[in-house]
Amino acid sequence: MKKFFRLLSTPTARSSAFYYFGNFTIGVGRYFFHLLLLRLLLPSEYGEFLAYLSLLYILGIPNTAVSNLVVKFVAEFKGRRDHHSINQLFYYLVRKLTPISLSIGALMIFFANSLSSVFKAHSTAFVILGLSLFIGLLSTIIRSYLLAFQRFVAQIIIGFSEICVTLILAYIFIKIGLSATGAVLAQILSGIISLTICLYLIRKEIFPISTKTNREFNLGSFTGYSLIFAIGSLSLISSDVLLVRYYFSEHLSGIYSSLSVIGRIVYFGLGPLIGLVLPIASHRHAATGSSKGVFLKLGSVILVFGLLATLIFVIFPSLIMRTLSGVNYLEGASLLPIFAGSMLLFSFSMFILSYLMAIGKPKFNLFLLAATIAQPLIVFIFHQSLIQVVSSNLILEFVLFLSLFWVLFRELSRTL
Numbered sequence: 001m002k003k004f005f006r007l008l009s010t011p012t013a014r015s016s017a018f019y020y021f022g023n024f025t026i027g028v029g030r031y032f033f034h035l036l037l038l039r040l041l042l043p044s045e046y047g048e049f050l051a052y053l054s055l056l057y058i059l060g061i062p063n064t065a066v067s068n069l070v071v072k073f074v075a076e077f078k079g080r081r082d083h084h085s086i087n088q089l090f091y092y093l094v095r096k097l098t099p100i101s102l103s104i105g106a107l108m109i110f111f112a113n114s115l116s117s118v119f120k121a122h123s124t125a126f127v128i129l130g131l132s133l134f135i136g137l138l139s140t141i142i143r144s145y146l147l148a149f150q151r152f153v154a155q156i157i158i159g160f161s162e163i164c165v166t167l168i169l170a171y172i173f174i175k176i177g178l179s180a181t182g183a184v185l186a187q188i189l190s191g192i193i194s195l196t197i198c199l200y201l202i203r204k205e206i207f208p209i210s211t212k213t214n215r216e217f218n219l220g221s222f223t224g225y226s227l228i229f230a231i232g233s234l235s236l237i238s239s240d241v242l243l244v245r246y247y248f249s250e251h252l253s254g255i256y257s258s259l260s261v262i263g264r265i266v267y268f269g270l271g272p273l274i275g276l277v278l279p280i281a282s283h284r285h286a287a288t289g290s291s292k293g294v295f296l297k298l299g300s301v302i303l304v305f306g307l308l309a310t311l312i313f314v315i316f317p318s319l320i321m322r323t324l325s326g327v328n329y330l331e332g333a334s335l336l337p338i339f340a341g342s343m344l345l346f347s348f349s350m351f352i353l354s355y356l357m358a359i360g361k362p363k364f365n366l367f368l369l370a371a372t373i374a375q376p377l378i379v380f381i382f383h384q385s386l387i388q389v390v391s392s393n394l395i396l397e398f399v400l401f402l403s404l405f406w407v408l409f410r411e412l413s414r415t416l
Contacts (some may be wrong), residue, residue: 033167247383
């Protein structure tokens with residue numbers, strides 16, 4: 001028992017606990033935002049908003065890969081006290097990625113009317129999303145610098161403040177008649193405020209630009225696999241929402257959107273724990289050559305928390321839908337246990353992949369890429385009813401998990 005409490009009192013344990021509970025609190029705030037929208041918007045309007053959000057997730061996939069790169073390399077530069085590289089990397093990424101971001105944003109604005117027709121939404125929101133893409137890129141880089149500097153307190157406070165501002169602005173914009181577009185605008189404006197604060201906190205590291213010779217960065221093959229991880233982790237929880245929006249009525253799309261948001265509680269609740277795997281396991285593996293202890297400890301916690309959360313969804317689906325979404329969405333309650341099971345399997349898969357990346361085995365992200373490609377094809381074939389879509393997703397997540405578990409077992413057996 002004393003050994004257990006000593007482990008809990010270590011700096012790593014304290015910082016990990018703070019990071020988890022802080023992010024968990026922010027996650028709760030994000031769900032309050034969606035619950036507010038579920039209360040203020042009709043199912044068709046909420047389905048419209050989630051279509052916007054899902055499209056933004058997909059377009060922001062490269063940002064997740066950028067975030068992983070920034071955290072990894074800036075943390076290394078910080079450890080070597082290489083302030084020149086810290087400064088130069090910021091401008092290197094902005095210089096390389098800005099043209100791509102602006103081009104995609106311009107295309108979205110140009111095709112705003114076509115997108116509004118496909119997703120049965122207002123074109124104004126797509127114009128706003130197009131304008132926000134560069135802001136999203138810059139925000140990703142700056143926030144990742146803050147994480148690499150281990151400014152956990154500042155990061156959590158800023159994140160919580162951003163949620164509060166989003167809630168207030170969304171309520172105001174929806175009440176004045178902006179509907180789903182107002183919710184999108186609220187998120188973007190609060191993000192700009194947070195971006196400004198984060199930029200102020202890291203200003204000494206990136207301003208002014210270093211006058212030494214500009215250097216090129218060899219980011220290695222990790223970039224490609226990190227991008228695949230980003231594509232899979234965001235696409236598998238977003239593409240189905242867009243496809244349902246296309247194939248089904250606005251009402252059923254709203255029902256499915258509410259299922260998606262509530263079902264994701266399982267994944268986002270475990271997300272902070274999954275997020276700890278890559279930095280902690282990487283450090284332990286580099287220092288000792290073995291990180292099985294990290295895998296077993298974090299894996300046990302994720303397994304217990306995940307099973308308990310899923311069990312609640314299985315036992316009380318109607319109560320959860322009625323409480324969180326309202327009676328307008330109650331017809332989707334019977335599908336909630338299946339959706340929660342899918343998110344549990346997805347969480348396990350993300351945990352295994354994060355661990356494999358930490359021990360230098362990122363190539364197994366190709367399994368995730370295969371599942372990402374398969375999902376829209378499966379929905380294209382099986383979309384006669386919502387239960388077909390939900391059940392197909394469950395089977396896909398189960399196959400992905402089994403494949404990764406087999407790979408993990410094989411890799412761990414080799415080191416015994």
